[in-house]
Amino acid sequence: MFKAMRASDLLKSRPEGLYCPPGDFFIDPVRPVERALITHGHSDHARSGHQSVLATQETLDIMGLRYGEDFAGTTQAAALGETLDINGVAVTFHPAGHVLGSAQICVEHRGMRIVASGDYKRQKDATCLPFEPVRCDVFITEATFGLPVFRHPPDHEEIARVLKSAAQFPERSHLIGAYALGKAQRVMRLLRDAGYDRPIYIHGALTKLSEYYQSQGIELGRLEPGTVESGAKADFAGAIVVGPPSAFADRWARRFPDPISCFASGWMRIRQRAKQGGVELPLIISDHADWDELIITIKETGAEEIWVTHGREEALVRWCELEGIAARPLHLVGYEDEGD
Amino acid sequence: MNRFAELLDRLVLTPSRNGKLTLLTDYFRSVEDPDRGLALAAITGDLNIAAVKPAMLRALVVERMDPVLFGYSYDYVGDLAETVSLVWPQPQGHIPNHVPTLGEVVGRLQAASRSDGPKVLARLLDDASISARFAIIKLVTGGLRIGVSARLAKQALAYLGQVDVAEIEELWHGLAPPYTELFAWLEGRAEKPRSAALALFRPVMLSNAVDDGDLEKLDPADYAAEWKWDGIRVQAVCEGGVRRLYSRTGDDVSGAFPDLAAAMNFEAALDGELLVGDPREATGTFSDLQQRLNRKSVSPKIQQQYPAFMRCYDALQIDGEDLRALPFAERRKRLQTFVETLDPSRFDLSPFVAFSEWKTLERLRQAPPHPIIEGVMLKRWNSPYLAGRPKGPWFKWKRDPHTIDAVLMYAQRGHGKRSSFYSDYTFGVWSGPEGSEELVPVGKAYFGFTDEELREIDKYVRDNTIERFGPVRSVRADRRNGLVLEVAFEGLNRSTRHKSGVAMRFPRISRLRWDKPAAEADRIETLQALLD
Numbered sequence: 001m002f003k004a005m006r007a008s009d010l011l012k013s014r015p016e017g018l019y020c021p022p023g024d025f026f027i028d029p030v031r032p033v034e035r036a037l038i039t040h041g042h043s044d045h046a047r048s049g050h051q052s053v054l055a056t057q058e059t060l061d062i063m064g065l066r067y068g069e070d071f072a073g074t075t076q077a078a079a080l081g082e083t084l085d086i087n088g089v090a091v092t093f094h095p096a097g098h099v100l101g102s103a104q105i106c107v108e109h110r111g112m113r114i115v116a117s118g119d120y121k122r123q124k125d126a127t128c129l130p131f132e133p134v135r136c137d138v139f140i141t142e143a144t145f146g147l148p149v150f151r152h153p154p155d156h157e158e159i160a161r162v163l164k165s166a167a168q169f170p171e172r173s174h175l176i177g178a179y180a181l182g183k184a185q186r187v188m189r190l191l192r193d194a195g196y197d198r199p200i201y202i203h204g205a206l207t208k209l210s211e212y213y214q215s216q217g218i219e220l221g222r223l224e225p226g227t228v229e230s231g232a233k234a235d236f237a238g239a240i241v242v243g244p245p246s247a248f249a250d251r252w253a254r255r256f257p258d259p260i261s262c263f264a265s266g267w268m269r270i271r272q273r274a275k276q277g278g279v280e281l282p283l284i285i286s287d288h289a290d291w292d293e294l295i296i297t298i299k300e301t302g303a304e305e306i307w308v309t310h311g312r313e314e315a316l317v318r319w320c321e322l323e324g325i326a327a328r329p330l331h332l333v334g335y336e337d338e339g340d
Numbered sequence: 341m342n343r344f345a346e347l348l349d350r351l352v353l354t355p356s357r358n359g360k361l362t363l364l365t366d367y368f369r370s371v372e373d374p375d376r377g378l379a380l381a382a383i384t385g386d387l388n389i390a391a392v393k394p395a396m397l398r399a400l401v402v403e404r405m406d407p408v409l410f411g412y413s414y415d416y417v418g419d420l421a422e423t424v425s426l427v428w429p430q431p432q433g434h435i436p437n438h439v440p441t442l443g444e445v446v447g448r449l450q451a452a453s454r455s456d457g458p459k460v461l462a463r464l465l466d467d468a469s470i471s472a473r474f475a476i477i478k479l480v481t482g483g484l485r486i487g488v489s490a491r492l493a494k495q496a497l498a499y500l501g502q503v504d505v506a507e508i509e510e511l512w513h514g515l516a517p518p519y520t521e522l523f524a525w526l527e528g529r530a531e532k533p534r535s536a537a538l539a540l541f542r543p544v545m546l547s548n549a550v551d552d553g554d555l556e557k558l559d560p561a562d563y564a565a566e567w568k569w570d571g572i573r574v575q576a577v578c579e580g581g582v583r584r585l586y587s588r589t590g591d592d593v594s595g596a597f598p599d600l601a602a603a604m605n606f607e608a609a610l611d612g613e614l615l616v617g618d619p620r621e622a623t624g625t626f627s628d629l630q631q632r633l634n635r636k637s638v639s640p641k642i643q644q645q646y647p648a649f650m651r652c653y654d655a656l657q658i659d660g661e662d663l664r665a666l667p668f669a670e671r672r673k674r675l676q677t678f679v680e681t682l683d684p685s686r687f688d689l690s691p692f693v694a695f696s697e698w699k700t701l702e703r704l705r706q707a708p709p710h711p712i713i714e715g716v717m718l719k720r721w722n723s724p725y726l727a728g729r730p731k732g733p734w735f736k737w738k739r740d741p742h743t744i745d746a747v748l749m750y751a752q753r754g755h756g757k758r759s760s761f762y763s764d765y766t767f768g769v770w771s772g773p774e775g776s777e778e779l780v781p782v783g784k785a786y787f788g789f790t791d792e793e794l795r796e797i798d799k800y801v802r803d804n805t806i807e808r809f810g811p812v813r814s815v816r817a818d819r820r821n822g823l824v825l826e827v828a829f830e831g832l833n834r835s836t837r838h839k840s841g842v843a844m845r846f847p848r849i850s851r852l853r854w855d856k857p858a859a860e861a862d863r864i865e866t867l868q869a870l871l872d
Contacts, residue, residue, distance in 0.1 A: 149426040253760040
């Protein structure tokens, strides 16, 4: 009689990351390994120096942009929805809705199916394909915002607040802090979708990735470098500037007139976080699932067991217990708890 | 409700006064009656809603969700109102078809009896968005704490109507929420409201600082001089049995000074300084006065130990006659006669300082006879009592500030224009025995320097950072390394909240002492000697 294998024999945590013994590969390893499967291009998940890398074409492109073309020994592009065989293990990539190219990785072997979702969200995002729920036995979920206090509002409402503020304070500039991969381009796209048609000024750290997004058919409108050479201080009156959050504490920000600092992040849900960071206009725009999205996703996968990776796993594990779903934290190390 | 909630959210995080004014003015302009008037009342503290206790709020939420999950959430957020607003579960299948207005929310809360108050609150939270829930909870738990004073809200109204804020302050105590007639006037749709209320506040007359060269142009014979007392400027108004003690911005502070209010048995409006002590014997110091400040209630013991009295400067009205148009010399005569009829333990007359030349006054100003005097006031004999700060009739001529050399210890990033600069400085002086001196923080200052100096300090901070905590950097400061700042301040209070035991009043950076070695900065004893 055919006997299904145990989940913990199909995927287990190792110091390098999540490991599949029968397939002999890692998912999102944090140290250089022989064979790596990568969910998306954020630097804590996608590192350079692996022998071979399997990821979506977009993720491979993004890694190339960030680390240079020789970021891995060999690369292979995974097409979404197509099953590959790796040492007898069936591997399929499905969209995760996190950033451009992001994917969940479904691993199946001898009747056991595990989905490692990487990072994901359920809110609509014009810069990437939407998350696709996959039925599975074990669902591995992130828990960046795994507390009932995290409830992300619709993103267009948040963008409307920037535009309202820009109209209220026409003599000032609005500086939006947003992570360079994904969030920044999503914010620009949301501005365009809200009808904002003036040039958007961007920090140099966003140039390459934003150009890549545009080359993939994601319209971001006219982007201009936010540098002094491109204009005098007064020219930035009323401007919207997007840059990595770290840049706003930096001397770079001085070129803008009396800036209102905005930060696009799920963390902005908590007033104290905004206050501590000196953020005047918090924008609750996240590329991670909020509490309600985590819960609905767990239900949709039909999984009997939930493994919780990075974030606030205790609350999510508690919720699973109350729902009668087996759950445990995975304690993977090396992923940024704070990133959004 | 959502617009009010959004306003609160923005105000909490907007540090600049001008930014807050813009937000408030836009809100008052764009929101209709009665909502904007109720919002105004909520901000000025004039909205009356039966309070809900935090324990009740917590009970309401754990009836609706797993207490363990609530516990994790509250631990993480740290603020009860915010946590509840975020985790409040909307009832299954409940889709509110109408977002209640602020007027409806206030109406329902005010109509609720004590026993069904929690139920009404829960229903409101069910129907509200997250931001609106936060605003509702703030309304019922009392105290918005959004960093907006009543004065600032009135300034926003003044901008809205293009009127002087003094006009609004004068009207204020005769008005009540939702201030419909006030908005109608400010928008030019109606006459200025006339109030039948008694004992209203009269806008205060303020002075200008003496600038270089001002006095050379003036004849000493045209001016009277008085000491400038460093208490609290107040206005005592009694009319038809109504007694009110106002601060200089028109806030009613009678409740904090019941002893003085009890002695206000006259028909007049007097301007003066609130001080403590017995005017016939001794005037208390600023530390004594502090015992009476910022208290919700005053115990009889404190009232006895630190009795409040009023040192009178001016008479605005006596026995129904408005004196404000009379020259100062005439008002002063009337005041003198009037004060003689009052309780001498609670009222006295601010004495004149005799002088014939500015030089004489200059000497007196530098060496005042009492620690709570901060300089002299000059008042032109022929000046009427004018609202606001007219240039010319009244001058303040303050004693020079104290200065101390302190060492920069921490720097914090500023806001707005200064958000990329380390512009708020915590500084310390040396304490401890010789050979093992340590810096103890004594204050914080964020102005007094030029833009160029700000750039220099910012660079210094970035080059000498030893630790970072969020927006704060700890700067290298020991016997051999450190930036010495000359700090000017107006006075010193004892403080139990600060490790150093002292708190500076109005500190600012007066000079950067790049030349001075850190070890030669002042010691804490220098400051302690200034405490009275």
